[in-house]
Amino acid sequence: MKFISTRGAAAAENAAQAITKGLADDGGLFVPESFPSVKDDLKNMLSMDYAERAAFIIGKFLGEYDKGGLYSACQKAYSQFEDGDAAPVVKIDDNLFVLELFHGPTLAFKDIALTLLPYLLRTGADIGGVKETILILVATSGDTGKAALEGFKNQQGVKICVFYPSEGVSDMQKLQMCTQEGDNVKVVGVKGNFDDCQTAVKKIFTSSEVAAELKNENVVLSSANSINFGRLVPQVVYYFSAYCDLVNAGEIALGDEIDFTVPTGNFGNILAGYYAKKMGLPVKKLVCASNSNNVLTEFFLSGTYDANREFFKTMSPSMDILISSNLERLIFELCDRDSALTANRMSELKKTGKYSLDKDEKAALIKDFYAGYCDEEECLSTMAECFDDLGYLCDPHTAVALKVAGDYSVYSDSNRKMVVLSTASPYKFSQNVLKAVGGKFVKDAFDAAKELESLSAAPIPKQISELKTKPKRFTDVIDKADAAKEVLRFAAEKIRK
Ligand SMILES: *Cc1c(COP(=O)(O)O)cnc(C)c1O
Secondary structure (H helix, E strand, O other), rough: OOOOEOOOOOOOOHHHHHHOOOOOOOOOOEEEEEOOOOHHHHHHHHHOOOHHHHHHHHHHHHOOOOOOHHHHHHHHHOOHHHHOOOOEEEEEOOOOOOOOOOOOOOOHHHEEEEEEOOHHHHHHHHOOOOOEEEEEEOOOOHHHHHHHHHHHHOOOOEEEEEEEEEEEOOOOHHHHHHHOOOOOOOOOOOOOOHHHHHHHHHHHHHHHHHHHHHHOOEEEEOOOOOOOOHHHHHHHHHHHHHHHHHHOOOOOOOOOEEEEEOOOOHHHHHHHHHHHHHHOEEEEEEEEEOOOOOOHHHHHHOOOOOOOOOOOOOOHHOOOOOOOHHHHHHHHHHHOOOOOHHHHHHHHHHHEEEEEEOOHHHHHHHHEEEEOOOOOOHHHHHHHHHHHHHOOOOOOHHHHHHHHHHHHHHHHHOOOOOEEEEEEEEHHHHHHHHHHHHOOOOOOOOHHHHHHHHHHOOOHHHHHHHHHHHHOOOOEEHHHHHHHHHHHHHHOOOOOO
């Protein structure tokens, strides 16, 4: 399938090329030329396991990849999840389900895509005849960085460099990244927030000077952020999988519509749900849940995106984002794929920090979406109520979604089933989760995790407990202006064996 850029001045001849490049040359995002319908295949998907469902959905976009190879890559990726189940659906109340996406190697939903992306990228590069070393640049709000590092560590012909906001991630998230093993990895803290990291990385991507220097080193750049279509397409799968599981459990009949609530930051996760709907999944509403950085809530309400606002550091740091990259893909669809208009809006956003939709676009927006937010106090009380009343321990990101799902159910007064996406293990945010469910603050993340374990039935994952003794390899913190320099230095380094 061909891929086009949201800004109209670039294209990729197939998914392999779109995934290898990550970002289009015009600064836009690659989108598939059309969305294949799988409506009539839903019935067949019921009896498939997760890896089969994944290979089936992903294969619809990646026709140039070998089918058998794709299926074994999916099997290999998803066998790394606890109990071999990448996306279990858990019923926590009447009509209310949690889709647990955090049972992978790094305990966040990013693992669903990043256990598979190394295969998609390597194979894509081979299909395209790319011989250069691929340097993957990542800006992370906490979870993508670690998941990408684990996915790509020690992979032949690939290097990976991660930028994270030095004071904007949880203690456990920071430790996970700073102790990363592997010969081909680099982790750098940036003075600033996630938006600073993301802007710095995007700037490096579009700099012709950087490109020229990298050419000398025989290096090309790619991205493991959700601007890369290879990140999005594995995320489409779990919407289908959750739906099939609900049919199989007798909770819904095939064809019934359901709702999803998604804790949202960069708009990658929820966009994957929108793509699933476009492919024929019976979804009524996608509920976009934000924390106090509620730029998206206001966008859905008013039709104006305005990033000129205070930035808050919250206890759901992976959603502390004001410039939501993947929204570009949504507004591209809302204006019937008018790339000139999309490009204009993106340059407006860059210049003034805002842009507005017209009336028809706004109507189209609220047909598929509902939006709400959850402040810090509500986040704590939701974690506490969820634990006390339903016996379910959730992390702060999931709590944001549960709170907004509750608001939506009051507003919509429907009997539809609601699936809330759970994006991280509570142990990645042990202090704040303990504060909510145990009523006290413990400063040390490991001590808090221990107390949490004794309160709840959920054991501490070994990925957390083993962090305590791992040596810290990466402690550098830089100014955002020096990001390009770091990348060039890393590109020139020989991979140590
Ligand atoms: C990344 C992340 C999110 C936000 O997902 P987006 O795709 O950026 O919208 C939510 N929760 C957690 C735990 C995350 O790691």
